[in-house]
Amino acid sequence: MYAIVVMINVGIFVLLALSLNIITGYAGQPNIGQGAFFGIGAYTGAVLTGKFGIYFWLAMPFAAIITGFIGFFLGLISIRIKEDFLAIVTIALNFIVAAVFQNVEFFGAAMGLSVPPPNWFGESLSYQGYLTIIIILIILVVIFSKWIEKSWLGMALGAIRNNEMAADSLGIDTKKFKIMAFVIGTSIAGLTGVVYAHYMTFIMASDFGFLTSVTILSMVILGGNNTIRGPIIGAVILGLIPEVFRFISDYRLLVYAGILILMIRFQPSGLLGDDSFVWNKLKLLKASLGRRRGA
Amino acid sequence: MKRSFISLFLLVILLFAMSSLVMAQDVVKLGFFAPVTGPAAADGESALNSAKLAVEVINEEGGIDGREVQLVEYDDHLDSKQSVSIAQKLTTRDNVVAVVSGSYSGTTRPAATIYQNAKVPMISAYAIHPDIPKTGDYIFQQSFPGPVQGRVGGYMAVDDLGAQKIAILYVDNDFGSTLNDNFQEYVKEKGAEVVYVDSFAIGEREFNPVLTKIKGLNPDLIYVVAYAGEGAAIMRQSVDVGIEAQILGTEGMDSTTQFLQVAGEAAEGLIITTNLNRDSEEEQVIDYINRYTEKYGFAPDMVGASTYDAFMLLAHVMRQVGPDSEAIKDAMYEVEDYMTNTGLLYRYTEVGEAIKPVQVQVVKDGEFHYYDQITDMDIIAP
Amino acid sequence: MFLQQLLNSIAIGSVYALTSMGATLIYGILGILDIANAGAYVLGAYLGLLFYSLTGNIIISFAAAMATTGLLGILIQKYVYRPLLSQPAYIPLIASIGIFIFIENVIRLIAGPTIKQFTVKLPFSNLDYANLHINNVWVLIFIVALILMFLLWYLLKMTKIGLAWRATSQDLDIAKTMGINTNKVISLNFFLGYSFAASAGILIGILYNSIYPTMGSVVSYKMLAIIVLGGLGNPFGTVIAALLIGFIETMVGAYIGFFIPRNAIAFVALVIILLISPKGLFTQKSRI
Numbered sequence: 001m002y003a004i005v006v007m008i009n010v011g012i013f014v015l016l017a018l019s020l021n022i023i024t025g026y027a028g029q030p031n032i033g034q035g036a037f038f039g040i041g042a043y044t045g046a047v048l049t050g051k052f053g054i055y056f057w058l059a060m061p062f063a064a065i066i067t068g069f070i071g072f073f074l075g076l077i078s079i080r081i082k083e084d085f086l087a088i089v090t091i092a093l094n095f096i097v098a099a100v101f102q103n104v105e106f107f108g109a110a111m112g113l114s115v116p117p118p119n120w121f122g123e124s125l126s127y128q129g130y131l132t133i134i135i136i137l138i139i140l141v142v143i144f145s146k147w148i149e150k151s152w153l154g155m156a157l158g159a160i161r162n163n164e165m166a167a168d169s170l171g172i173d174t175k176k177f178k179i180m181a182f183v184i185g186t187s188i189a190g191l192t193g194v195v196y197a198h199y200m201t202f203i204m205a206s207d208f209g210f211l212t213s214v215t216i217l218s219m220v221i222l223g224g225n226n227t228i229r230g231p232i233i234g235a236v237i238l239g240l241i242p243e244v245f246r247f248i249s250d251y252r253l254l255v256y257a258g259i260l261i262l263m264i265r266f267q268p269s270g271l272l273g274d275d276s277f278v279w280n281k282l283k284l285l286k287a288s289l290g291r292r293r294g295a
Numbered sequence: 296m297k298r299s300f301i302s303l304f305l306l307v308i309l310l311f312a313m314s315s316l317v318m319a320q321d322v323v324k325l326g327f328f329a330p331v332t333g334p335a336a337a338d339g340e341s342a343l344n345s346a347k348l349a350v351e352v353i354n355e356e357g358g359i360d361g362r363e364v365q366l367v368e369y370d371d372h373l374d375s376k377q378s379v380s381i382a383q384k385l386t387t388r389d390n391v392v393a394v395v396s397g398s399y400s401g402t403t404r405p406a407a408t409i410y411q412n413a414k415v416p417m418i419s420a421y422a423i424h425p426d427i428p429k430t431g432d433y434i435f436q437q438s439f440p441g442p443v444q445g446r447v448g449g450y451m452a453v454d455d456l457g458a459q460k461i462a463i464l465y466v467d468n469d470f471g472s473t474l475n476d477n478f479q480e481y482v483k484e485k486g487a488e489v490v491y492v493d494s495f496a497i498g499e500r501e502f503n504p505v506l507t508k509i510k511g512l513n514p515d516l517i518y519v520v521a522y523a524g525e526g527a528a529i530m531r532q533s534v535d536v537g538i539e540a541q542i543l544g545t546e547g548m549d550s551t552t553q554f555l556q557v558a559g560e561a562a563e564g565l566i567i568t569t570n571l572n573r574d575s576e577e578e579q580v581i582d583y584i585n586r587y588t589e590k591y592g593f594a595p596d597m598v599g600a601s602t603y604d605a606f607m608l609l610a611h612v613m614r615q616v617g618p619d620s621e622a623i624k625d626a627m628y629e630v631e632d633y634m635t636n637t638g639l640l641y642r643y644t645e646v647g648e649a650i651k652p653v654q655v656q657v658v659k660d661g662e663f664h665y666y667d668q669i670t671d672m673d674i675i676a677p
Numbered sequence: 678m679f680l681q682q683l684l685n686s687i688a689i690g691s692v693y694a695l696t697s698m699g700a701t702l703i704y705g706i707l708g709i710l711d712i713a714n715a716g717a718y719v720l721g722a723y724l725g726l727l728f729y730s731l732t733g734n735i736i737i738s739f740a741a742a743m744a745t746t747g748l749l750g751i752l753i754q755k756y757v758y759r760p761l762l763s764q765p766a767y768i769p770l771i772a773s774i775g776i777f778i779f780i781e782n783v784i785r786l787i788a789g790p791t792i793k794q795f796t797v798k799l800p801f802s803n804l805d806y807a808n809l810h811i812n813n814v815w816v817l818i819f820i821v822a823l824i825l826m827f828l829l830w831y832l833l834k835m836t837k838i839g840l841a842w843r844a845t846s847q848d849l850d851i852a853k854t855m856g857i858n859t860n861k862v863i864s865l866n867f868f869l870g871y872s873f874a875a876s877a878g879i880l881i882g883i884l885y886n887s888i889y890p891t892m893g894s895v896v897s898y899k900m901l902a903i904i905v906l907g908g909l910g911n912p913f914g915t916v917i918a919a920l921l922i923g924f925i926e927t928m929v930g931a932y933i934g935f936f937i938p939r940n941a942i943a944f945v946a947l948v949i950i951l952l953i954s955p956k957g958l959f960t961q962k963s964r965i
Contacts, residue, residue: 332782332785334891334894336785336790336890336891337790337791337792337889339790340789340790340791467938493930495938495939496938496939496940498891498894498895499939500881500885500887501689501939503685503688503689503927504682504685504686504926504927504928504930504931505930505931507678507681507682507685507931508678508682508930508931508932511678523792524792524887524889527792527885527886527887528885528887531885531886535803535810535812536810537810552791552792553791553792556794557792557794557886557887558886559794559796559886
C-alpha cells in the first residue's frame, strides 16, 4: 500500500516532467511555471466534480482542454517574449495563478478545495485504481511523445529549438508550432492535475507554486532535456529522494540541491541526455552486445 | 538420558528468557509528523521538540503498562504529497497505534483521510481547520477549533475591551481567514463597526503603508491574525506609525523567542487569544515550561504545548483502555474534564472537536501573562 | 497622508534597488539570471549578525559580511557559472536555483530555523517632522544605497576597470580578443553583485529586527521582476524600476487595498510591461 502511494507520487511527477519536456525539451521554450497548469487542471477538475457534479471520467478530458486553452495564451505570449524574459513571465504567471486560487472564494480561497472521490462501478476509486490510471496515462504520453518526435511537429519544434530565427527564415511557421507545443504540454499537465486532485481529496494553492515548477524543471534537466527517457528517470530519481533519504530528512533539501548543482555543472545535458556520459556508455554497451549477437 | 534432560531443560529456560526479552521489546508506537524543514521549519522544530519531550516523560512515568512508547517521527516539509505518503507509511509499515499531527492544516487535511480509512486515531495538535475533525470519527483536534478562537477574539474586542470601531489585518491562509470570518460575524452581531479589513501573505514584513492608512481611520482596536514574524513586524511598525489603538492578536503570535524577542518593547500591551497560560498555577504547566526550557534552552510556545498535550492525552487514554487503535478512538469520546497544559479539556464533540477554555494573555514587562480565561459555553462550544 | 505614503514608497523602493542591484550587474555581464543572489542576501544578513555579535561594530560587520559574501560570489561564478556559459540560458538559472536552496538550507542547519533579532543602535534616531515619520533605519538604507550607487557609478564611468567592465558586458568574446582580462572583470562584477545583495540583507535584517533562513524567498523572484522591468543589465534602469515597484505596491495598498497579494503586483506589472516592450523598460541600448 505504501509502495503504491510512492509509485503514484512518482508517477505524477513522471507525467508532469514528460509534459514539460514537450515545451522546454522539444520546443526549447523555458517554462518555470508548469506548476500553474498542473494547478489549473487540478482546480478545474475539482470544481467540475465537486461543484457541478460532473462525472470524473468526463471531467478529466474537459479540464485538460481548459488547461490547454490557457496554455494557448502562454503560447501567444511566447511569440512576443522570448528566452529568459519568457522564463520570468512563466514564473510571474505561476505566481499570479496561485494567487488567484489562494484568494478567490470560488476556488476555496485560503481554505482549499475538497474533492469528491471518483466513482468506479459504484465504489470509490482505490489507490490501485489511481496507479493504473497513471500508468496508462504515462504509456499514452510516451507513445504520443514518440509520435511527435517522428512527426512534422517534432521536426519543426527541433528547428525552432536550435535556432528560431533560422527556422523562421526557412519558412517554418514558428508561431503555430510553438503554440501547439504549449497547448499540448499544458494540457497533459492539466490532465495530471485532475488525477492528482482526486487522489489527494484536498488541494490548496500552495501545492502548485514556484517550488513545484522548479522541481518539475529540475527533473527534466536532470534526466536529460529533449528526450523521453530523461524526464522519466529524472522524475524517478528526484521523486524518490524524499522516501529514500527520509532517514536524513533534515538534510534532504541539501542533498537535492547538491545533486542539482553537480548534475547541471558537470552534465547539463542530463543523466541520460543525448550527449551524456551515461548514455554514451549505454550506447557503447548496446553496440557491443549487438556485435556479439551478429557474430 | 540425564544429559539430554538437562539440555532440554536449559533449552526451555533459554526459550523462556528469549520470549520475555521479545515481550519486553514490545513497544507502543506513536506516529508523528511535522514540517521540520521547509517554510514552517520553526514551528515544525517546536512541535518535534515537544513530541520528543512528551514521549520521554511518558516513559519516565512507566510507559503504557510497563511498555515503552516509541516515537515514529517524520518530516513532511509542509508538502501535502509528503504528508499523504507519510500517512501511508505510518499506517501500513510502521504499525503505529495512533498519530499526532504537528503540522499545518494544508498538510494535515489530506493525511487525515488516510488515517480515517486505516482506522488509526489521529490528533491534530494545532492545525485548526474546521474540516479536519469532520473527516471522520478517528480524527480529533487537540485545541479549540478556529471558529471558536475567532469568536473569543470578537468577545474580547467588543465585550471586554469595548471597541466600537475595529480594523482587521489577517494572514491570507486558512488560519487567518477562519479567524477573520468568525471574528467579524461576532462583532458585527454586537453592533461594532469594522472600518477596514486587509490580508497579507505569510512572510510579509512591510506594513507601513497599510498601518498608515489604518491610523488615518482611527479605530479603537486592531485585530491581527498573524504568525510570529509578521506579527512582530506589525507591532513594531504600528509604534513607528504612531498608532495608539489597542491591538488584539491570536495564538499565531504566541512565541517568546520568535515574537516577543523580535518585537521587543513594541509588543507591550498586546493581548492575544491562545491556549497556553504562562501564569498558570497548575503544577503540570509549570513543570512542563521549566522542563522544556531546561532541555532545549528556550521557552516553549503554543505549538509546542499543544503537541505535548496531544501526546499526554493519548497516553492518558491508553493507560485506561490499552494501546489499541479502536479502543483509543472510543475512549477519546469518553474523556471528561481532563487537565492539559493548555487548559481543561471538558470533552470532545461528536465530530472530534475539543471543548476547552480559551486563554487570553497580555504582554506585560516583556512577558506573556494571564489576562483572562473564557469558559462561557455559548462562546467556546464549536 | 499621501506624503507619508510617498516616503514609505521611497523607502521600500530603495531597499528593492539595493537588493536587485547585484542580479542586474550579473546579468549585464554574463547574461545569467542569478537567483543565488537571493542566497547572498540571506547569507549577508547572517554574516552581518555574526560579525556584529563578535565585534559590536556595525561598520566592520557590514564590511566583513559584504567582503565574505563577495568572495563567495567569485567562487560561484568561477566554478559553476563560467563553465556553463555555452549552455542555453536556463541551465545556469537552474544551477542558481540549486545554489539558492543549498545556501538556505546550510544556514537553516547551522543557525536554526527560528527568527533571530538584529538590534543595532544607530547614532541618530527617527525623524518626526510635522505629521511625517521617517524611521531611522530607512535613513540608513537611503544613505548606504546612495554611497554604494555612487561607488558603482564611479567605478564604471571613471576607472579603467570600469571601462573594461562595460566592454565585457557589451560583448564578452570581442572584449577578450581586445586583450581585456575578462576573468578579472567578471570576478569583480560578481564580488560587487554579491556584496550588494549582502548589504541589502543586513539592512533589511536591521530594519525588521529579524533574520531567518527563508527571508530570501520573496526576494528571489521579486528581484527578477524588478531587473527585467528595469532592463536587464542596466543599473540605472533597475533603480527606476525598483522605485516604481515600491511606489505601485505602496499606493495600491494604501488607496485601493490588496485585491491580490502584494507580491503579485510586481509580477502583474512585469507581464504588462513585457507585453508592451518585450525586452524591458530600458533596453540594451542604454545599458551601463
